[in-house]
Amino acid sequence: MTELKTIDSQVRDLIWAVREKTAGEVHQTFEVDEKTSYKDLVTTVDKRNERWINRRLKEIDPGCRIVSEEGFGDQVNDMSGHVWVVDPLDGTMNFVMQRSRYAIMIGLFVDGQPSQGYIMDVTAKKLYHGGPNTGVFVQTSEGERPLHAPADKDLHDSLVSVNSMMILHGDHNLRQVALQARGLRMYGSAGLEITDVLAGRLGAYISWLKPWDAAAGRIMAAALNLTFVKIDGTPADVLSSNSVLIATNNAAKDILRLVK
């Protein structure tokens, strides 16, 4: 079996290569389809990225299984062995409408344990990567620096991001959470919102996340002593879609007290 260190290095090369291709295509023409509604899009770039990433992961890590967004992965019902979770283009609406503010995310679990997460901020050319065994790093064209655990701020001293539908529908008393925070932000990309929490720019992010929206972030959150739980405070299953909270421990405590 290939060593994790070798796998990690090859996956980083892969995600940078996919970044270059994707960033080059964002200003070109691509096909856009609606999935469940006009608010839920998929492009030819999402699909091509997923096929490319999945094919290469099978070469890099033979015998692995892959959970991915657009249907080119495996049917995975348990977490034994190496399970990769892939979001080939996170923030597709931003990609289409803004040509900026989108991400590519990959996460590896080994026998159910968080191993390595990768979130590429395509526009900023920044790769957040790492996990509990290695620590977390931010890699740019200028080099790499370790990301330390952010200050454990409480809700009152934090900016927070909450899923817009949850706010608009008044779910879970989250409007009250936002009112108690220093401010509310919404970027339209789970990947960018999660890297903001990892880096301390947001104290909390609350959203309904599918496995590929959450995987890379929860792996790096585990390495940075951040809280990652379902909105009722219980652990979130990797293979399920959940309303989740990723936050500093103090902000998480404040939020879980307010959530209904």
Place this chain on the structure above:
Amino acid sequence: MTELKTIDSQVRDLIWAVREKTAGEVHQTFEVDEKTSYKDLVTTVDKRNERWINRRLKEIDPGCRIVSEEGFGDQVNDMSGHVWVVDPLDGTMNFVMQRSRYAIMIGLFVDGQPSQGYIMDVTAKKLYHGGPNTGVFVQTSEGERPLHAPADKDLHDSLVSVNSMMILHGDHNLRQVALQARGLRMYGSAGLEITDVLAGRLGAYISWLKPWDAAAGRIMAAALNLTFVKIDGTPADVLSSNSVLIATNNAAKDILRLVK
């Protein structure tokens, strides 16, 4: 009287100089004070920038009057002659909490008419500038390109940004506006939200804006055939604080039909 072209060139030099200084200071220590609450901050950088900009504007454009956020401007009650409107640091909360996503804004009105607007996205190193007589341009370290009027999308085909307090308090039926849009975004800097509308990344931005939050944006909006009105559809006075809408004409029509 100095020619507008000369003034424009010197103001661009000024805002780039202030940008360099501000960007260099964002990772250092600065003093933060609360103004009206823990959600409304001011730093020594806001104040220093305002003194610097105002002093230099008086040299560049002798006899002008200045309206500015932190109290170092003039008492201006009418719009005759050259009136500059200055926001020395827009998105101060982001500056303090995120060390990114903030702007510097300057606008010039000549006898009440929009002349030249300047919005500097400090983190992205991008200056949006221009007005009805010159057109609008985006200047970066790599050069300058004209900004053309964005596609006149309707609300259903637009991302929108709405002030978080208006959404959280349920003001003006704006939750319904957000629900009909393709998605809701909140960046925490009027300057960045306005440049997103100018560049077509957002179809609309709705917020309660003070004169310095709105001036530069309304000048460039006038040059790009965008709607800039109070939320009741009537013209917004330059010297007043208003709930305003800056949007494509089609999105504005849709929004004004929904607003209560």
